[in-house]
Amino acid sequence: MTLILEAAVLGVLTGGVYALMASGLTLIFGVMRIINVGHGALVILGAYLSFVLWRNMGVDPFVSLIVTMPVMFILGVILQIVFVRPLKTDREALSVLVTYALALGIEGLLGYFFTSNYVQITAWYDTASFPVGDFHITYVYVYGFLLCLAILGAIFLMLYRTTFGAAIRATMLNRTAAQLVGIDVDRVSAVTFGIGMATAAAGGVVFGITNAFNPGSHYDLISRLLTIIVLGGLGSLRGAVIAALVMLVIQDITAVVISPVWAAFVFFVVLVAVLLFRPQGLFGITVRDRV
């Protein structure tokens, strides 16, 4: 029983990190209707950036976010303008190919500079833990969760309390109509992509502390992230967060109770089950011609 509880707690804490990474992904979809399959690679890129700052200058990984998040944001804006904006027709299909190509390119560059050796960011809080009842919770998970709450909170605030946030929401709802009322959808798109990248940087830091990673680590990440955003409803931020928490808890409990072998499988089974009854995901909107 303790084990299940422990797994559930772990699921919630790691779910927060996945929620952060997935939030960027779903926002990008909502605004630009593109599936960024390179998101996993961007998380890894963020992890490497923090790794470099930590290894060469001794900067604490969470502190390094002050640098990596803005850098990734700007990089995101540039990538969007150069590679995504030119796509005029067949957006969804081509965007998958473009973002996949970007992911490969990033993997190649990272491999060139860092080789394929596994690296990991270490800090005192990746093994230090505090006891809760019968088990221990490692500090890094708590810090990561708090980080996610902070960033997600900031994003929610921006979306619902600022004019720019309203512009984003309008673009997500109906791009053409948004243009008609004078919103610069191109700018909105670029900034949203930048925000997505910045959240990837944050997710990357926690990922980089809790996992050994190398340039090839992005494949496993992206399959989970995509599943999460579909489950939550493409474009729904709330959905992504809840889906991430639910999925990680179910996965972690399955891993300890039944078998780790089926834990990953359960991920997709839940997706299939939900989509059978709600093809638009938990919080997705059923728009006439798009799901």
Next chain:
Amino acid sequence: MKRATNTRVLTAGGLVLLVGLALALPAIAPDSATTNIAVFTMMYVGLATAWNIMGGYTGYISLGHAGFFGFGSYALGLLLARLAIAGGYTVFLFVPVAGLLTALLAAAVGWFALRTRAATFVIVTIAFMFMLQLLAENLTSLTGGGAGLGFPNPRWRGDFYNIPFYYAMLALALLALVVSWSIRRSKFGLGLLAIRDDEDKALAVGVPAGAFKLTAFIVSAALVGMIGGVYGYYVTYIYPQFVVDPLIGISMVLMVFLGGLGTVWGPVLGALILEPAQLWLAYNYGASRLYLVLYSAVFLLVILLMPQGILPSLGELIARRRARLAGTVGAAP
């Protein structure tokens, strides 16, 4: 009238030349290095053509086709193991069975997946692919899990080994082309294209969209499954992560886009260009680790400069030139 006959003669002649070349290849270049590239290239010609039947004609982009490829591979391998078939030519007779089994799987997957549209469909196909990969990895008593599944060894020697496989892949590629071409010319194909343009309108005019989409999906998957079977037999050992491999899935998509989505010959051209290029790049540049960067650069250039694909872009270029020529002869603007 004369021009039409000329066109038909040229087209027929071109076809004969192409198929002739393909048939004669092992005689022209019999060394195993070349025939190996030929086997993989022909494999992708078939894969791209098959994928195009679904993705190109209906507009439903499946990124999970690697799942069917892997399933076909495992289906054939398990069949051979259960029936204790020894290596040799008889193995090829079982390939259609693998195709049939894949078709059944596609029917089930398709029934579910096609309830969704557009982006959700894409991600659902990805999810199914990973589910198949996980099943292959975890049903160890059936598939061998991470240790892989072995195929019987035909014990052909030296350079000869690749040749039967080349012809098997060629046969499947030709089958895919014939199927693709006949669909394109049929009412069924018309219905598919209508679905691609506007599904709701197509439904409104009476196109049985559900049935049509499912059929295209099944046909496409069955072909891919058969090719997967021959692939497994060729490389002699298959593993879940290498045969249900997202890279295979995305490669066939890229080839179709490069050549021209929805055209009959576009996928062929895309495969003929990309597969030898990919193998060559990996061989020569992998060691310097820049292989991935180069590949991704090629990828991006293709997509950004020629989003329609080569054939339609060429077509447009020629049409524009013709229009310009006609314009200079005709009335002034």
Next chain:
Amino acid sequence: MRRALIATVAGAGLALTACGAGTATATPTPGAPITIGVSVSLTGDFSSDGPALEKGYDLWAEDVNKKGGLLGHQVTMKYVDDTSSTQQVVTNYQNLISSEKVALVFGPYSSLLTKPAATVVDRLGYAFPEPAGGAPSVFALGLHSLFFVQPAAIEDNLVSYTNWVLSLPADQRPKTVAYATEDDPFTQPQIDKAKKLLEAAGIQTVSYKVYPAETTDFTPLALKVASSHADAVILGTQVPDAIAFVKTFISQHYNPKTIIETAGPDQGSQYSDKLGANTEGIMVPAGWTSGSQAYGNPTFVAEYIAKYGGTAADMSADSAEAYSVGQVVEQAATKANSIDNQKLIDTLHTGTYQTVQGPMGWDSVGKPQGGVGVFVEQWQNGSAVFVYPPSVAAAQPEYPKHDWQ
């Protein structure tokens, strides 16, 4: 339609010109330099081991050239990336042999890739000495041209360890053991064999979990093992999970009396710089350790450090395994007085060969025999040393393991 056809014919022509035609191979003329081809995993799943293999091969090539070459032929190594994929490894060996006509080939990384590569190399008539494919399924291929250059078949890697556990006095011996392993042809057979041996001796299994090699988050698995409170922990891991498990044990304040991991702790700095002082007491099966006195090893270690820097503790066993491949080929070539592949195959099947991993020989399907097996290595004070069996031990085994820091 016509346009499409023309373009496709052109494309076919392009594809053809990209390849070359070739003829049968020929034996190199005396004194001429030769190329040895190897497919290494420089990108993809196995890419963290590829570079270590390269270093070992390069060092051997340098050494043999200094001595006048392989039977008088100066050696150049040619590496190609197999992107850790079946398709590419099959292509690579066909290119190397049929197109580039290298004189010899060495094997790639992992049993996974060795199996398809071995059938290719075998049908093209080349010898296939390989450093990293030792799973039972590799030998099940029944190939006469294959040689697994390690002291023992992978499956038996943990036998030394189980021997040690059972050699402990009954009151000190661990009573319970927890197992966790990747479902990988390298790790799982070892764990299963160890489990069989220990269960037969009455040591109770309190947990046994097999997990997919593709797992990214090992924490729930490690929690399960930690919560079992087993005296002994036996893990079938590669580098990333080896590290992840230990980190969770540390944070959960779970210190088993003994812990052994099938791979990870033998990879030198890739492992130790993530765990620092907490490598203390962790064991790993190893045929090679930087301190061993086996044939040519002290020289090998010294040269490696001179060429690549770092310390002996930073070296990965993969490099020693690659170097051994070169050594056996060198000795076989001298014995047969030829570098013809068929002659090498015949020669390698007889007698014993000396390598930095100790002596070894092979049976008719390439399985190692006559070697002294794989030993138990343990991290003590920042470096890994043999601790069992006593005949090779450089230090006493530390048991029970010191607590985490």
